[in-house]
Structure formats: structure tokens, C-alpha cells
Amino acid sequence: MESIPSVDIIHYNRIIFFVIYHNHSTLILQKPKSSVEALIANNVTKRYTNHVALDQVSLVIPQQTIFGLLGPNGAGKTTLIRIINQIINADSGEISIFGEKLHEKHVGTIGYLPEERGLYKKLKVGEQLIYFAQLKGLSKARAVELSKAWMKKFEITDWWNKKVEDLSKGMAQKVQFISTVMHEPKLIILDEPFSGFDPVNAQLITKEILELKEKGCTVIFSTHRMETVEDLCDHIALINKSQKILEGSKKQVKEMYRTHTFSVEHQGAFSISPDKYDLLDQKNIGDNHFKSIVQIKGSLTPNQLIRDLTDVTEVQSFIEKIPTMSEIFITLVKGGSDE
Amino acid sequence: MNKIWLIIQREVMNRVQKKSFLIATILLPLIFPAIMAVLVYVAMEQKKNAAKNIVYYVDESGYFAPDTSKFIFKKFDGKIEDAKNVFKLDDSYGLLYVPVFDLSDPKGLILYTKTNASASEENDFENMLENRIKELKMQKINIDQKILEDLKTNVSIQNVNIDKETGDEKKSDSGVMTGVGMAGGILMYMFIFIYGAQIMQGIIEEKTSKVVEVIVSSVKPFQLMMGKIIGLASVGLLQFLIWIVLITTVSSVVLGMFGLKMPQQQMMEQVAQQNPEIQQPPALEIMNAINEIPFSYIIPVFLFYFLGGYLLYGALFAAVGSAVDSPAEAQQFMFPITIPLLISYLGLFMFTVQEPQGTISVWLSIIPFTSPIAMMGRIGFGVPIEQLILSMVLLVGGFVGTTWAAGRIYRVGILMHGTKINYKVMAKWFMMKN
Secondary structure (H helix, E strand, O other), X not given: OOOOOEEEEEEEOOEEEEEEEEOOEEEEEEOOHHHOOOEEEEEXXXXXXXXXXXXXXXXXXXXXXXXEEEOOOOOOHHHHHHHHOOOOOOOEEEEEEOOEEOOHHHHHXXXXXXXXXXXXXXXXXXXXXXXXXXXXXXXXXXXHHHHHHHHHHOOOHHHOOOEHHHOOHHHHHHHHHHHHHOOOOOEEEEEOOOOOOOHHHHHHHHHHHHHHHHOOOXXXXXXXXHHHHHHHOOEEEEEEOOEEEEEEEHHHHHHHOOOOEEEEEEEOOOOOOOXXXXXXXXXXXXXOEEEEEEEEOOOOOHHHHHHHHHHHOEEEEXXXXXXXXXXXXXXXXXXXXXX | OHHHHHHHHHHHHHHHOOHHHHHHHHHHHHHHHHHHHHHHHHHHHHHHHXXXXXXXXXXXXXXXXXXXXXXXXXXXXXXXXXXXXXXXXXXXXXXXXXXXXXXXXXXXXXXXXXXXXXXXXXXXXXXXXXXXXXXXXXHHOOOOHHHHHHHOXXXXXXXXXXXXXXXXXEEEOHHHHHHHHHHHHHHHHHHHHHHHHHHHHHHHHHHHOOOHHHHHOOOOHHHHHHHHHHHHHHHHHHHHHHHHHHHHHHHHHHHHHOOOOOHHHHHHHXXXXXXXXXXXXXXXXXXXHHHHOOHHHHHHHHHHHHHHHXXXXXXXXXXXXXXXXXXXXXXXXXXXXXXXXXXXXXXXXHHHOOOOOOHHHHHHOOOOOOHHHHHHHHHOOOOOHHHHHHHHHHHHHHHHHHHHHHHHHHHHHOOOOOOOOOHHHHHHHHHOOO
């Protein structure tokens, strides 16, 4: 006897559960947390008198990801970031943030660390943090509480009454970072966050960024430091000459730019059928050990390559040469500029 | 709105907590009366101690008749060369040599002094001799000295204002009103310049310390600009009010020390006096005129024009501050802002207080860019209500206009670093869509 399934929706701890009853069995499903994207940009265009800064740029930034916004200088990254921060307006196109159309009230939802950043030199650290948090919409009491908590976390409590001009550059960077994140923004935008940071602070900030992501924040990273992208980012978009030329998860992007090239270490030189494979390089690394770079032609699988290799040599290691973000970046940007 | 309020608070706190604010606010009103007191004291002492200088004279013409009101004259009988030798040795002030001369063409008169004679002293001697020659000439054509004396008459005009509606009569003293006008105008000029420059400096600071982009991600650039302008205006008003209180208090103390009285006290005494018009000493007369100044009318008008003028120019200073990267770079753009201020400042001396109802004065006090200073110059002399209203309305329109224009330049300027700025670039920013 078949019955029609019935569904209950339960809210618990801000998480939505669907409880499905069917044929004496109960199924509980959790509504996926990131069903709403952190940010969607739709055909955003910004024109200045002499040039187009952004040309029909569309982006989807999933929640709780670290999103790398990449591109060479002058590509339009900062313009896009300023539009998201409502510092300037787009000429056309739409931006929605956590499912809502971008609006003045979202100022408190975003934490922004601009590339051109600084603090009031004459102001004391405590006053400064409170002022910034209040401007983001926090009450004074809450601002005091949070700034104290963050300073404790960064072990800089005794700087409360110090003027910024008396701080070292590294100290000021910590204060700057606290001012960016202390009002608990759900979306954090960091424009070249590590420029000017010493390695110790950079590491500290990296740790904080990962922690914030764990807590549910979405982070947009604008940078041209590819090693940071490689380490931190889940998703990337590449903007070049005002246009988005690439977007996707890091995995997808790497998949897309696979060259089906493999690095093989083996004992004894070999030659391989030039109909199926390209032997790009083969060099002796001593003691009859060789390292060869082989690219597959056509639709052959890596397994086939291994099979063919074992016929002709003693394979010691076999690694696919996956392109680094830096290589992808350079290929795309250079390719773009040649056109 | 809430955020503008936060920015205003921040600006006020920043300025008021500074040592320079405390010094300027508290010391300045003390310094002015102190300097006045010192000057009055020195002048009084000098007058008391001033023994008249001795001047010898050698009169070969026989015409000279010494006027002893300013110098003690001693006749030297003998040759001028001998007189010079005597003069060199003693401590007399001067030696006047009057040779034989033609009345219609006096030549060869010499005043020997050991130090340079001041222009006023030289003038004294010249007047003395001119009067004497005039007298001699008149005697020559038989005009009696008595008749001459009778021809001289002293006239002093008392100016009384009659109110158009009520017909009330009010004494006024154009000298005092000129003083009030100039003081008001100069004060206005200083306030606008000092506080305008502070706005500009604050904005350049925010730009160079690069804190501005962090701020404008939380507030609209226009809010930030208005918060700054209003914040500084509040500081200015606060400072002005403290000055009024301090100056009034300190002045009464200082004047009291020299036996002069403040208007209020004096008014009470005057009421007690039966006939106050008769034989007032000049100082009292001025005090009396000061008493007639309608402060309850002038101060609110001053505050209105201060705010209006300050907002109008403050916005322009803000626009310049936002466009440049350093105070040095700002200099070239200060010029067009300074010009109308200078015109009204010079106009204050050349036209406004000289001829307060003249065409130029009236126009200067109506055009928004010059009206704050020019109107202060005119206000004491009485301004027709329709002119005052027109001027006030235009001033409000003026600052709304400059604030709007400045806001458009500001929003783009604050985010520009290292751009080469000229008026064309600024015009482009102004035209830029938001």
C-alpha cells in the first residue's frame, strides 16, 4: 500500500530541516546552508569618460568560500570592489548580496580592507576601532566590547591608549585588520591584503581568514599573488581588460586548463609512438635515471599511457603536470593582450 | 543622518581635545585685552611723565612767535653757528633757525635735531609757522584779529536715527559703527579663512593617510564631507561663544582697572543723572555710543552670516582638499577662493564702512560670495530689511550650490591618488556620473 509522503519543516538553530515521512520511515534532510549565494553580479558595467572599467561582468560567489578575484593591474578589480562597497555606482547591471539587492543597509554586512588603506594617525587605537565599528552601524557599547575582545585575541590589549602614529607598521596592520572584521561582517573583501605585511603578520592574518571562513564568512580576495591564491582560494574569477575571462572553482579551472602532460621518472631511455604521444623532453638525471615530459595526443587516458610506458621502460614515478594558477593567469592574460 | 552625527562628534572631539584649540580659545581673548591694557598703561604713563621738550630758536626775521603748547621755546640771541655749538652740548631737543625771509615765499627755515624728528613733530613746526605767517599776512591787509577769532566756529553734528515705523529716536555714532563694521568684517574674514583651511587640511590628511577609502565604504562621501564641515562649524561657534563670554568678562575687569565703565553700568548711572547730555568726557561719549549698538541684533546676524559664509567657503575648501595630495599642491587652487574673500575684505575698507549705503556696498553685501564680510561692515549702519532678506536668501542658495558642486568633486577626488590635477580634470569629475 503506497501512501503520499508528508513533509514537516523544522527550524532549529537557524538551520532548516525537512522531515519527510513516507511508508513508516522518516527521512530528515538538512537544507543546504549555502543555498543563497553570497554575491551575484549580473552584467555590471562601469564607464569612465575615456575608458570602460568594467564591461558586462557577471560573477557568482558562493557562501563560505574564499573567492580569488584575480587580474593584472588596471583590469577593473578595484572598480568592481568599490561598486560592491557602494563607494561608486555601476552604470548598469545588478548586484545582489545574500539574496537581496545591494542596498545602503549592507554596509554593515561587508568588511572592506582597501588596497589604499590607513588609519587616523592622531587617534588612539581604541577610539579608532570604536569609531570605525560605529560607522558600520554598531552601538557604542557593542563596539567597545568587540574591539576589546579582538585586541585581546591579537594580544595587543595594552595598545588601547596608544596613538596610531606611535605604532610600528606591523602593529598598525593588525589594528587595520581588526577594524575590517570586528563588526562581524558576513562578506569580507580584502584588496591585496598582504601587500606590506611582514611574513609573521601575513601568517597570522591567513590563519584568521581561514578561521573566519570556518565560522561562515565569505571572503573575496583581490590579488595578483598567485601563491596566495593557490593556498587559500576555493573559487576564482579572472578579470582582464574590464572583462571577466574565467570563473569557477579552483578545481574546475585547473581541470579546464589541463594540458594532459605527464612527468615520468624512469630507468633507461625510451622512445614512444609519436602518433599517440608527444615526448616534450627527456633528460638524464644521473645513473641511467631519466625524467621525461609526455603529452597525450587525442583522447587517450593516462592509464593507457602508463601501459604503453611500462612496455618500454621501468617507470619509477608518474605525475600529471597540473598547471599552477600562475601559469593559467599568465597564459590567459598574455593571450588576451596578443589579440 | 546618524552617521553624519557620528562624524560631527568625532570632528568636534578631535579639535577640542587639541592643545592648540585650548590655547587659541582661552589665551586669545586674554591676550587682546592684555595688549590693550599694556598700551593704555604705557600711553597714560607717557602722558604723565612727558616733560615738554626744549627747543632753542634763532630768529633773524623777527617774525617768529613761539606756540608753547607742545614745546618749550627758548630764544637764543646770537649767531646760528654759536647756537649750534651750544645746542650740541646740552640736552635740548631741537634748534629752529628762522632766517630773514619773504612772507610770500618763506625759504631757509631749518630745524636741527639730534634724532630724526617724527613726521608729526615736523608737521607741528610747519603748522606753527604757517599759522604765524597767515596771521602776519592778515595784519598786513588790516584784518583785525578779533574778527578773525569771531569767524572761527566749532561744529559737531549729533547723528540721530529715526525708526521708520515707530518713530523712535536713536543716537548713533558713525565712528563707533565703523569700528563695529570693521571688527565684524575682519572677524568674519579670519573665521572663514582659519576654519576653511582647517577643513581642507583635515581632508588632505584623510587622503594622504589613506583612511578615506575605509571610511567611504561605511558612509557616503557626501556624508563624510558634510560631517566634517558641520563639525568644524560647531567648533567655530563654540570658540566664538567662549570668546564672547571671556572678552566681556575680561574687558570689564580691565576697563574697571582704568576707571572706565562697561556700558551696562554706565547706563544705570546715566538714568540716575539728570541731564546726561551735558559735558561728557570723550571716553564716556564713546562708551555711550557703544551702549547704543544693538548687539542683540548684530550678534544673531553675525552668527547667520558666519554660518552661511563658512558653509559656502567651507565646501569650496573641501573640494580643493579632496582634489590634491598635499597642502603645497592646494596653493594653486586657493587662488580663486581667495579672490572674492579679498575683494570683500578690501571692499570693507574702501567702500563698505566709508559709504555703507553706496551702490558698491549694497551689491557686495548681496552677492553671496562677498556678503558675509560686506554685510558685517554695513549692519551697524542699518540695512533695509528687504536687502537683508535678499542677501540672506542668496547666501543660503549660495552655500547649497557650492556644497552640491563641492560634493561632486569631492566624491571622485578623495579616491584619486597621484593624478595631475587642473581645472579641466576637476570639471570632468564634476560632470562624472555617480
